[in-house]
Amino acid sequence: MKKPNMIADQYFFLYGTAASLREGNTSPIKNVMVLFLGFAMILLILPVTPHLAAQDLTGYQVMEKAVNKSSWDDMTAELTLTLQSARGETRVRKIDFYAKDASADETRMLMRFTAPADVEGTGFLLLEHENAGDERYLYLPALRRVKRIAASGSGGNFMSSDFTYYDIGTPKLDEWNYQRLDNETIDGQACYVLECTPKTDRIREDTGYGKIIRWITTDKFDGIQAVYYDQSMEKKKELQVPEFTELKGVDFASRMIMHDVQIDHTSIMEFANIQVDTGIPEDFFSQRYLQRPR
């Protein structure tokens, strides 16, 4: 595993101390004192400098912090999804978005289209289970009924966009391996760089990804950039997150741009009027409310 720069600096400090001991250019007692002081300084510095503490994080820990940084129980927002094709065609979908952490292993999402007019009222309910298959329900106003639908894996496109259900859902941490690469600076922000690879073929096939490279800021653990590779390790998509909104002290990715480089298609996801912890009742995420007009 390659070490990030700051961690390398610490190793350099220790190496320098030990090297001076080996070279024998000071007395043994003085050398021991220097070594002791060196360790003592590290012990003193580490607790009060989170940056330095973070340097010891493994790839898994970085990802864990990025995934688990939010503390709110529920969220509502107005979502605008803009689709742009290579030929310049643009479609704009507006969606009322509701989400809630129902329990430690269940996340619920309800989305209702408000525009364009021909899909207005279409509703989608997603119940994500940590240890079981997801449940998906679709309400089509034209058919006047809620339908439980099969899923083409979490690699299926979300609302015909370049985002997949995996992209918008909460990543299941234990399903991936995380390899730290050299830290990089993106737009002036120091970032951890993680190479994420699926642990099993099933996960690879389910998500459609053979590898994901993620750029996560070292200070706030914001995922600001990612590159997705398909199962044949060809570059598939690029994600940019140019805008975050602070919610209860935690950054939320409120504008995301996903570009599919293979078909030259772009989807922009923008959240507005975001509210958290409004106390959405659990039964709101049900077939009953999925088909209720407003």
Add this chain to the structure above:
Amino acid sequence: MQHRPSLTFLLCFVVLLLLTPFPVAAANIGGYVKTFGYVNPNDSLRFERAGSRLQLQFDGNLGSSAAYFAALDFNYDAARASHSPFASRSSGLTVYPVEAYVDLYTSLADFRLGQQFIFWGRTDWVNPTDNINPWDYLHISSEIEDYRIPVLAASGKFYLDPFTVQIAGIPFFEPDKLPVPVDSLVTPANRLRNAQYGVRISSYLGSLDYSLSYYHGYQGTPAIKHIFNGPIPTLYGEYLPVDVWGLDFITTRGAWAFKGESGYFRTQDQNGADPFVENPHIETVLGMDYLPSTDLSLTAQVVHDYSFEYNKDIESLNPMGAPPRQTFSTAVRAQWQVMNYVSYQLIGVYNFHDGDYFALTFLNWDMADGVAATLGGLLFDGPAGSPFGQSAKADQIFLELKVSF
């Protein structure tokens, strides 16, 4: 045949809204304009339908625990204006309330009063438990509003976790629309005791969603009977009561969905003695959906119909021909996202007994936000006298342009 709850009902609906004690929020107004042309290729390229429709939709809240919705069609069909035997929306200029209802919400239940659609069942296209809204077989198109007829009803859903109990009462009988080769039709009188009603209980077991249902109403197609007023019998059709006990289920596993639906039809010929009335029978649909990719969805179903108290000698007395004891058919659907904004859909039903079939296929292009063009075709074929063979000359090619607002 006129729809019973027509403009009069809509006017009553509007007056009711105006008199309501709830603070009426400003209505949201939407709808669509659709231009359509349906050509019958078997008939010298004559237009079966050609015209335009404006649908206006109004919806809004009535306080915090009630809402309303109304959709009103202004339909002009130049092609059918002169030759359709049916009045209503299929001839010339018609104004037609598609839906008009008020919703009432309580903590325990939701109620809907007014003209509405109530669809039951979980399978596709063939639904033994879905008997409330009649079919309009003369207007099969890509949109369900064209081929299902709304009914005036009071319905309610009670949420008693893990059960949902739905009840529905339909005071007036509305038959299916299809050509019936008879001299007259006998329909149930508009009396309270002739009202239709049903109850459906839905719940789940793990990842299995299921429902049990009961419906009391009338068969949508009439029993063909005859009377002798002389040496030649006179044929007439009579809509007879029926009770339907049903069940349905669906469960999903990854890219697969497994579903089924069955209905036991307790008809008026409970001992099989009347060759002119359908025997009690059970219709069952078993099928699966498969999503091999985001762009493709496949559905395949097998349909089985089995008649009880079947006596071939008695059934043979029916001059229309003896129906079989049992039939097998299949219903399939394929949806394919051909490219960005262009999708294709095929729906087909094939009857193994008679070898007759029906297919509806169409290509849909989302030209812009809220603007769509649909090019499709309807195909019927089969032996004369078979369910789809009767419509063998009714094939159609259609083009629709729809702008939603």
